[in-house]
Amino acid sequence: MAEGGLKGFPEWLPEQELVQQHVIATVRRQFELHGFTPLLTRSIEKIDDLLGEGETDKEIYAVQRLHADREDEAKVALHYDLTVPFARYTLERRNQLIFPFRRYQVQPAWRGERPQLGRFREFIQADADVIGNGTLPVRFDAEMVLLLRSTLDALPVPPVKLLVNNRKVLEGFYRGLGIEDITSTLRTVDKLAKIKAEGVTKQLSERGVADEAIAKILALSGIELASAAEIDRVRALGVAHPLLDEGLTELAEVLRAGETATGKVIGAMHLARGFDYYTGTVVEGVLEGHPELGSVCSGGRYDNLASGSGVKLPGMGVSIGITRLLAYCFHLKLLGQARRSPAAVLVVVHDEAERAASNAIAAELRARNVACLVSDSAAAYGKQIKVALQLGIPYAWFPAKDGKGHEVKDLVAETQSGADPATWSPSPERLALAFTSG
Amino acid sequence: MAEGGLKGFPEWLPEQELVQQHVIATVRRQFELHGFTPLLTRSIEKIDDLLGEGETDKEIYAVQRLHADREDEAKVALHYDLTVPFARYTLERRNQLIFPFRRYQVQPAWRGERPQLGRFREFIQADADVIGNGTLPVRFDAEMVLLLRSTLDALPVPPVKLLVNNRKVLEGFYRGLGIEDITSTLRTVDKLAKIKAEGVTKQLSERGVADEAIAKILALSGIELASAAEIDRVRALGVAHPLLDEGLTELAEVLRAGETATGKVIGAMHLARGFDYYTGTVVEGVLEGHPELGSVCSGGRYDNLASGSGVKLPGMGVSIGITRLLAYCFHLKLLGQARRSPAAVLVVVHDEAERAASNAIAAELRARNVACLVSDSAAAYGKQIKVALQLGIPYAWFPAKDGKGHEVKDLVAETQSGADPATWSPSPERLALAFTSG
Numbered sequence: 001m002a003e004g005g006l007k008g009f010p011e012w013l014p015e016q017e018l019v020q021q022h023v024i025a026t027v028r029r030q031f032e033l034h035g036f037t038p039l040l041t042r043s044i045e046k047i048d049d050l051l052g053e054g055e056t057d058k059e060i061y062a063v064q065r066l067h068a069d070r071e072d073e074a075k076v077a078l079h080y081d082l083t084v085p086f087a088r089y090t091l092e093r094r095n096q097l098i099f100p101f102r103r104y105q106v107q108p109a110w111r112g113e114r115p116q117l118g119r120f121r122e123f124i125q126a127d128a129d130v131i132g133n134g135t136l137p138v139r140f141d142a143e144m145v146l147l148l149r150s151t152l153d154a155l156p157v158p159p160v161k162l163l164v165n166n167r168k169v170l171e172g173f174y175r176g177l178g179i180e181d182i183t184s185t186l187r188t189v190d191k192l193a194k195i196k197a198e199g200v201t202k203q204l205s206e207r208g209v210a211d212e213a214i215a216k217i218l219a220l221s222g223i224e225l226a227s228a229a230e231i232d233r234v235r236a237l238g239v240a241h242p243l244l245d246e247g248l249t250e251l252a253e254v255l256r257a258g259e260t261a262t263g264k265v266i267g268a269m270h271l272a273r274g275f276d277y278y279t280g281t282v283v284e285g286v287l288e289g290h291p292e293l294g295s296v297c298s299g300g301r302y303d304n305l306a307s308g309s310g311v312k313l314p315g316m317g318v319s320i321g322i323t324r325l326l327a328y329c330f331h332l333k334l335l336g337q338a339r340r341s342p343a344a345v346l347v348v349v350h351d352e353a354e355r356a357a358s359n360a361i362a363a364e365l366r367a368r369n370v371a372c373l374v375s376d377s378a379a380a381y382g383k384q385i386k387v388a389l390q391l392g393i394p395y396a397w398f399p400a401k402d403g404k405g406h407e408v409k410d411l412v413a414e415t416q417s418g419a420d421p422a423t424w425s426p427s428p429e430r431l432a433l434a435f436t437s438g
Numbered sequence: 439m440a441e442g443g444l445k446g447f448p449e450w451l452p453e454q455e456l457v458q459q460h461v462i463a464t465v466r467r468q469f470e471l472h473g474f475t476p477l478l479t480r481s482i483e484k485i486d487d488l489l490g491e492g493e494t495d496k497e498i499y500a501v502q503r504l505h506a507d508r509e510d511e512a513k514v515a516l517h518y519d520l521t522v523p524f525a526r527y528t529l530e531r532r533n534q535l536i537f538p539f540r541r542y543q544v545q546p547a548w549r550g551e552r553p554q555l556g557r558f559r560e561f562i563q564a565d566a567d568v569i570g571n572g573t574l575p576v577r578f579d580a581e582m583v584l585l586l587r588s589t590l591d592a593l594p595v596p597p598v599k600l601l602v603n604n605r606k607v608l609e610g611f612y613r614g615l616g617i618e619d620i621t622s623t624l625r626t627v628d629k630l631a632k633i634k635a636e637g638v639t640k641q642l643s644e645r646g647v648a649d650e651a652i653a654k655i656l657a658l659s660g661i662e663l664a665s666a667a668e669i670d671r672v673r674a675l676g677v678a679h680p681l682l683d684e685g686l687t688e689l690a691e692v693l694r695a696g697e698t699a700t701g702k703v704i705g706a707m708h709l710a711r712g713f714d715y716y717t718g719t720v721v722e723g724v725l726e727g728h729p730e731l732g733s734v735c736s737g738g739r740y741d742n743l744a745s746g747s748g749v750k751l752p753g754m755g756v757s758i759g760i761t762r763l764l765a766y767c768f769h770l771k772l773l774g775q776a777r778r779s780p781a782a783v784l785v786v787v788h789d790e791a792e793r794a795a796s797n798a799i800a801a802e803l804r805a806r807n808v809a810c811l812v813s814d815s816a817a818a819y820g821k822q823i824k825v826a827l828q829l830g831i832p833y834a835w836f837p838a839k840d841g842k843g844h845e846v847k848d849l850v851a852e853t854q855s856g857a858d859p860a861t862w863s864p865s866p867e868r869l870a871l872a873f874t875s876g
Contacts, residue, residue, distance in 0.1 A: 006512060009480035011527060013534060014541065021476045033804040035781035035811030038459045042447035042560055043481070043546060047504075059505065065550035066485075066500045066515065074444060077504065089449060096451060098778065098828050100814050103452065108481060112503035122480055139793070143812075150804075260797070340536065343473035355577070359698070366471040366588075373473030374581075376538050390536050 008115030009122045010323060012330075015337035015392070020124075020326055022433045023155060024106055027126045027320060030151040031104040034143075036128050039103040041085035044076040049088055059112035078110040082127040083317060090131050090313060099133035099313075100140065106322070117331060118293060118324050129317035136314040138250045141281040141301050142257035148297060148318040149261045152285060156433075157329055160285040160296060163224075163268035164258070166251040167278050167300075169234070170269075172244025173220055177213040183276065185209075185217075190272040192221055193291070225267030228255040234269065247280070254281055279303040283318060287328065296325040339392030339433060344426040345372035345408075346388035347397045352378045357399050361406070364421040365397075372397070385411065394430035397421075446553030447560045448761060450768075453775035453830070458562075458764055460871045461593060462544055465564045465758060468589040469542040472581075474566050477541040479523035482514040487526055497550035516548040520565040521755060528569055528751060537571035537751075538578065544760070555769060556731060556762050567755035574752040576688045579719040579739050580695035586735060586756040587699045590723060594871075595767055598723040598734060601706035602696070604689040605716050605738075607672070608707075610682025611658055615651040621714065623647075623655075628710040630659055631729070663705030666693040672707060685718070692719055717741040721756060725766065734763040777830030777871055782864040783810035783846075784826035785835045790816045795837050799844070802859040803835075810835070823849065832868035835859075 012020055028038070044063050051058055061078040079085045082105045090101060106126045113119055128147060130140050145164055152160040170189070171182050179185055188203045195203070197218050204214050216237055223233055231252050251267060258265025273282040278300035285297040299318030329335040345365060347358045358374045365372045373393065375384045385396050388411060397419070398407045408419040412430060450458055466476070482501050489496055499516040517523045520543045528539060544564045553559055566585060568578050583602055590598040608627070609620050617623055626641045633641075635656050642652050654675055661671055669690050689705060696703025711720040716738035723735040737756030767773040783803060785796045796812045803810050811831065813822045823834050826849060835857070836845045846857040850868060 005484070006480065006482065006514065009482065011479055012477075013531065014475045014477065017476050017478060020478075032780035033807070033809045035779055035809060037452045037779050038455050039450075039452065040455060040458075041449055042444065043548075044444065044447065044560070046443070057505070059503065061501050062504045063499050063501055063516065066496070066498050067550065076444065078501065093451065098825070102779075102811075110481075112505065122482070260794070260801075341473055341475050341540075342470035356698070363698075369471070371471045371473060373540075387536070 008113075008120050010120055010327065012326075013337075013340075015340045016326070016330060018339055018342065018433050019156075019335055019337055020322065023157075023326065024124070024126065024322060026154050026156075027151055027322070028104070028106060030154050031126075031128050031147070034102075034128075034147050034150070036102045036104040036130075036147075039086070039089070039105050040107060041079070041082070041089050041105065043078055043108075045079050045085055045088065047075045047077045050077055050080065050084060061110045061112055080111045081109050082107055082125050082319070083129070086127070086129060086317075087313075087315075091311065094133070094311065094313070100130050100136065102128070102130045104128040118327060120323055120327070123321065123323035126320040126322050127317060128319075129315050131313050131315040134312055134314075136316065138253050138280070138301075139257075141250065141316050142254045144299065144316045144318050145254055145265055145281070145283055146257055146261055148283060148285070148299065148320075149258070149263045149265055151320065152297065153261075153263045155325075156335065157287070157325060158290070158334055159263070159288045161288045162263065162265050162283065162285045163271050164251070164254055164265055164281060164283045165268055165271035166247040166254075166281050167272070168243050168247030168280055169251055170220075170247075170272055172241040172247050173234075173237075173239050174217070176239040176241035176244055177209075177216060179209060179213065181207065186272045189217065189221060189270065192270055221270035223267075223269040225255060225269070226264070227259055228252040230267070231255070250280055273298060273300055277302045277304065281316065287325075290328070290332070293328050296321055296328065339394075341373065341391040341393055343371045343373040343391070343393045344431055345370060345395045345397050346384065346391075346393045347372055347374045348381060348384050348399065349375045349378040350399060350401055354378075354399070354401075361397060361399055361421050365424075368422075368425075370424075370426060385409070395426060444559075446551075446558050448558055448765065450764075451775075451778075453778045454764070454768060456777055456780065456871050457594075457773055457775055458760065461595075461764065462562070462564065462760060464592050464594075465589055465760070466542070466544060468592050469564075469566050469585070472540075472566075472585050472588070474540040474542040474568075474585075477524070477527070477543050478545060479517070479520070479527050479543065481516055481546075483517050483523055483526065485513045485515045488515055488518065488522060499548050499550055518549050519547050520545060520563050520757070521567070524565070524567060524755075525751075525753075529749065532571070532749065532751070538568050538574060540566070540568045542566040556765060558761055558765070561759065561761035564758040564760050565755060566757075567753050569751050569753040572750055572752075574754065576691050576718070577695075579688065579754050580692045582737065582754045582756050583692050583703055583719070583721055584695055584699055586721060586723070586737065586758075587696065587701045587703055589758065590735065591699075591701045594773065595725070595763060596728070596772055597701070597726040599726045600701065600703050600721065600723045601709050602689070602692055602703055602719060602721045603706055603709035604685040604692075604719050605710070606681050606685030606718055607689055608658075608685075608710060610679040610685050611672075611675075611677050612655070614677040614679035614682055615647075615654060617647060617651065619645065624710045627655065627659060627708065630708050659708035661705075661707040663693060663707070664702070665697055666690040668705070669693070688718055711736060711738055715740045715742065719754065725763075728766070728770070731766050734759055734766070777832075779811065779829040779831055781809045781811040781829070781831045782869055783808060783833045783835050784822065784829075784831045785810055785812045786819060786822050786837065787813045787816040788837065788839055792816075792837070792839075799835060799837055799859050803862075806860075806863075808862075808864060823847070833864060 063076050108124050110122050174185050280301035282300040284295045297320040301316045303314040347362045349355050349358045362372045362374050388396050396409045400406045405418050409416040501514050546562050548560050612623050718739035720738040722733045735758040739754045741752040785800045787793050787796045800810045800812050834847045838844045843856050847854040
């Protein structure tokens with residue numbers, strides 16, 4: 001990655017971009033297999049829609065025509081996530097949409113935060129959400145968690161540990177302990193990995209939480225549930241509250257669905273997620289073996305985001321940080337970058353005068369969905385093949401000449417054999433773009 | 439299309455976005471079949487890089503952090519096309535790239551122009567360019583024109599009439615007539631369709647061009663060449679200049695290549711294209727039968743764009759205006775919008791208690807690459823199927839029940855038959871997303 005003098009705005013090399021496009025295509029395919037429809041929203045929003053009431057500290061990028069000639073043009077800014085634009089879109093079009101509305105978006109978002117590894121000023125997110133009209137039963141939460149699990153399992157990256165929890169469990173547990181300032185408590189517990197038990201104890205103590213209650217909170221935070229059946233481990237802590245019961249029932253349904261997935265879905269009772277708008281299920285994924293990198297995907301249930309003026313559109317969404325995930329994988333060399341061209345075949349040119357014959361072979365291969373490039377020069381064969389190797393193109397095609405038929409050379413195996421442009425196909429393994437090495 | 443109160447920033451409905459994504463995927467597939475590698479550049483550029491020396495009138499969107507805390511942060515703006523960012527990227531990375539460098543980009547660009555049909559403030563472009571290091575023979579121009587022709591032919595839109603010319607032909611012809619102010623003459627001739635022969639005659643006359651020369655310019659403008667052999671029709675006008683000869687030789691090579699394409703490539707001697715940076719081949723496509731809409735794709739050869747400080751990187755590029763093309767097609771109802779969901783199958787739920795069985799069928803179908811949705815409710819079958827029809831999902835799957843095996847209903851043909859989730863596949867024609875009706 002280089003950033004051309006603008007830090008935080010990453011641009012990949014061709015061999016990396018091929019991997020990114022493969023990752024994006026895989027995500028899109030999984031989302032569509034699950035019936036989520038693609039959507040693009042505009043890149044800008046009215047600033048009033050981006051900032052909540054009284055909010056002034058969001059790191060957003062304002063946008064203005066260099067030659068703004070009308071003072072009354074709307075004040076606009078680049079969106080900082082894909083949830084706010086989606087909520088706005090859904091509210092505006094609610095009479096043209098069919099609910100529950102399932103959509104996904106893969107688009108950049110922009111934030112003016114200080115750049116560092118994993119935190120960019122322009123970054124691509126892949127979001128999927130389902131929004132109900134009026135109600136949305138918790139089985140949709142389970143559906144979204146399974147969607148995220150399937151999608152992560154399909155990616156050519158290291159295994160992702162997927163954690164779920166339910167905000168009602170945490171809030172109910174805290175209320176059952178007599179705590180009333182739920183938001184501050186959530187914020188503190190959310191920092192557990194960073195500030196450790198000592199830090200959490202200190203902050204809660206300062207806010208007047210009793211030692212016994214703090215001990216229970218820390219005990220809860222330490223629990224990981226491998227299945228719905230293990231939920232009794234939470235009940236065994238002896239805290240009671242109706243909201244806790246409701247949360248545990250919802251969490252059990254999500255975990256039960258998770259048991260049908262190929263990958264694991266783990267109940268992580270420390271998980272809070274920082275956003276105020278989550279109201280139930282929360283979910284987060286981290287690269288296994290690399291917890292220090294933080295989350296690469298997240299999501300949750302929001303009952304109140306896309307609501308207002310007599311309309312209630314509860315939703316559940318998940319989001320994969322494509323740029324962040326790839327930046328980690330490239331940085332840690334967890335993703336191979338074997339090819340610099342989508343071409344499977346370099347068609348050799350015997351002689352500039354015979355280029356038309358090579359072009360004709362390329363056209364025949366392309367018509368059969370085989371990507372190929374005709375050699376840019378009629379140089380010595382060794383030179384032409386050197387270019388193919390530089391580009392990571394796995395095959396070279398030698399057009400028929402002087403009574404000798406067409407031949408294809410496998411540049412990896414270094415074998416050469418006769419081939420017919422009407423039937424030959426590349427081996428799928430030669431076309432693998434990305435692999436997990438870590 | 440609705441624009442949520444921000445005119446010029448289009449957002450499509452789900453059934454339209456499915457068509458747009460199909461169009462984008464088709465373009466990407468064609469570009470990759472021809473060995474062009476995907477690339478994404480950042481959305482913003484330094485304003486100094488967007489404005490040429492002394493330029494101040496470009497309609498660009500400046501971008502600034504709402505809480506800009508450092509006066510020395512670079513002045514940046516959203517890019518207004520994909521060529522300038524690509525040229526900047528290529529110059530910066532020239533030591534890491536392999537030349538000739540072929541890449542494509544499908545990204546939004548932003549212009550602050552007054553919105554109208556076909557002219558947007560945010561719009562998606564699909565660009566492909568090849569850039570050489572030092573030199574780039576004219577056969578690359580031919581390759582790019584063929585690439586554009588193949589791509590247009592693969593799209594589910596009305597036929598596109600593809601016109602090519604060469605700036606050297608026009609400049610050489612004008613110089614052969616003794617005209618020296620080439621740029622003004624090009625600009626005037628470029629407006630021929632709008633201001634007609636009378637307007638062109640008037641403007642050229644006012645600039646002192648002789649009547650006989652104007653007659654020859656108008657005669658040249660009227661010529662359309664179906665093949666390279668017809669180039670003599672230009673020579674027959676009796677104008678001579680070395681640059682004209684050079685241009686005609688280049689144009690002949692492009693037209694000769696065009697003769698091998700499935701679609702037509704027409705030499706259009708009126709074609710100038712407005713951009714100053716084109717130096718040879720120029721190309722433009724219009725929807726057949728709809729010349730009033732203007733071009734939907736364009737491109738050309740630029741010898742000097744990505745050059746400077748001892749580096750010469752000549753290029754040839756083509757660009758398809760995705761948003762513009764779709765806006766026209768939707769507006770004229772040339773594109774059908776039959777589906778609102780990527781799902782091929784709605785899996786019916788007999789009873790809420792049997793949802794797991796429906797989920798298992800969906801998982802089996804998805805593992806075989808069949809997109810499906812499990813019904814959101816266990817309502818009466820008629821109601822479940824009504825939702826499938828609303829979403830444009832062509833099949834409903836009835837899970838085995840009470841000794842009766844799995845059955846699939848084709849909702850278009852209204853036929854129902856037994857099916858095995860391990861082997862059943864949808865008919866490709868039921869999954870067609872877009873069609874040309876005009």
